[in-house]
Amino acid sequence: MMQAIFIYLATVCVVCAVLTVSLRQPVYNVMALLTMFFHVAGLYVLLNAEFLAVVQIIVYAGAILVLYLFVLMLLNLRSESRHLHRQWPFAVLILGSVAAMLVGAMQAGGFGLPTGEAPAQVIQAVGNTESIGLTLYTDYLLPFELASLVLLVAMIGAIVLTKKELIQDHGEEQS
Amino acid sequence: MIPLSSYVILSAVIFFIGVIGVVIRRTIIVVLLSIELMLNAVNINFVAFSHYLESITGQVFVFFTLTVAAAEVAVGLALLIAIYRNRKTVNVEELDVMKW
Numbered sequence: 581m582m583q584a585i586f587i588y589l590a591t592v593c594v595v596c597a598v599l600t601v602s603l604r605q606p607v608y609n610v611m612a613l614l615t616m617f618f619h620v621a622g623l624y625v626l627l628n629a630e631f632l633a634v635v636q637i638i639v640y641a642g643a644i645l646v647l648y649l650f651v652l653m654l655l656n657l658r659s660e661s662r663h664l665h666r667q668w669p670f671a672v673l674i675l676g677s678v679a680a681m682l683v684g685a686m687q688a689g690g691f692g693l694p695t696g697e698a699p700a701q702v703i704q705a706v707g708n709t710e711s712i713g714l715t716l717y718t719d720y721l722l723p724f725e726l727a728s729l730v731l732l733v734a735m736i737g738a739i740v741l742t743k744k745e746l747i748q749d750h751g752e753e754q755s
Numbered sequence: 756m757i758p759l760s761s762y763v764i765l766s767a768v769i770f771f772i773g774v775i776g777v778v779i780r781r782t783i784i785v786v787l788l789s790i791e792l793m794l795n796a797v798n799i800n801f802v803a804f805s806h807y808l809e810s811i812t813g814q815v816f817v818f819f820t821l822t823v824a825a826a827e828v829a830v831g832l833a834l835l836i837a838i839y840r841n842r843k844t845v846n847v848e849e850l851d852v853m854k855w
Contacts, residue, residue, distance in 0.1 A: 586757045590765045595794055596768050601776035606784045613788050627806040629814050636798075639821055640837055644791070644828050652784065652833045655839055657821075665848065668779035675778065679771035683764050699809040709813075715811050716818065728823040736825030741833035745841075 594621045604663050610648050619643050628700050631709040636745060762803035770796035781847045783838070787831045794824045 596616035603609050617640045624633035665671070703711050716724055785851055800815045805813025839845055843848030 583757060586761065590761070593765065594768055594772070597772040600792060601772055601780065601785070606782060609785050610762060610786055616792070620814070621798060624764075625800055625839060627762075627802050628795070629802045629817075632798075632802060632814055632817055633823065635818075639825065640791075640795075644825060647828055647832060648784065648788065649766055651835060655784075655845065657784075657845065665779050665781050671778040675771055675775050679767065682767050682771075686764050689847065695809045697809070697849060700806065703811065710812050712809050712818075715815050719812075720815055723819060725769055727819055727851070730822055730826050734829045735824055737854065738829040738833035739838050741830070 582626065582683050585622075589619045589622045589626065592616070592738055593623070606657060607649070610652065614641055614645050617645070628703065629708065632710055759807040762799060766796040766799040766803070767795075769799070769810050781848055782844060783835050783847060786847065787828070787835070790827065790831075791824065794820055794827075 593616050596612045596619070599612035600609050600616065605611060617636060619637040621633040624630070624636060705716075773792035775794060776792065777786050780786055780789065782815060798820055801813040801817050801820070803813075824833060838850065840851065841844045844850070
């Protein structure tokens with residue numbers, strides 16, 4: 581049963597990833613990526629990470645992809661006759677062979693890594709959200725605070741970059 | 756029981772689809788979407804290893820990846836709008852000022 585679900589989720593993920601890269605209209609690309617995000621959330625549920633599955637849907641599908649759609653509507657792109665870069669056959673050939681090599685290496689070798697102290701039963705006993713929170717606010721408190729700094733810098737950066745006056749000054753210098 | 760290697764292989768496949776997308780597409784929007792694909796592949800790896808190595812740390816790191824992804828999207832799309840305003844194009848083949 582688990583295997584059937586995994587195969588379904590993995591297949592949809594890969595198909596939607598290919599569609600995201602290959603479809604011509606940017607809106608369809610975003611929709612394919614949305615479907616993929618939902619199925620990645622399903623994979624997280626399969627891996628006993630329920631909280632992350634919900635966060636995946638809220639943050640990725642709810643915030644990030646909506647932002648993409650907003651920008652798409654703002655830009656009003658014209659559809660182009662050629663949507664692939666002229667070097668695409670070489671790129672697909674080289675990167676595809678590297679990927680095949682990597683996948684072959686992964687199938688050949690075992691991982692054999694030491695295990696930690698939080699097996700699925702322990703996490704389920706405490707609760708997934710609670711155990712993530714405990715680790716996040718004790719062991720990873722400094723990275724957590726730094727993450728807020730990253731978000732602040734991104735926020736200021738986005739506002740500064742899209743300010744019209746600053747951009748227009750540079751545009752006049754160029755022309 | 757699904758072996759860990761199937762998750763890792765799935766993640767590798769998605770990651771390389773993302774890399775191919777970055778290289779072959781001409782619209783910056785789809786290039787940014789492909790970067791999202793790669794970040795998601797990394798997240799699948801983190802969660803899979805977190806489950807199979809019985810440590811919650813992997814799931815904590817997915818949060819930091821999410822934070823960086825959100826910051827990347829905000830700055831990337833702001834750059835995209837700035838580029839479109841100046842050059843009236845979002846085609847990577849035409850944006851070759853810094854190309855040697």
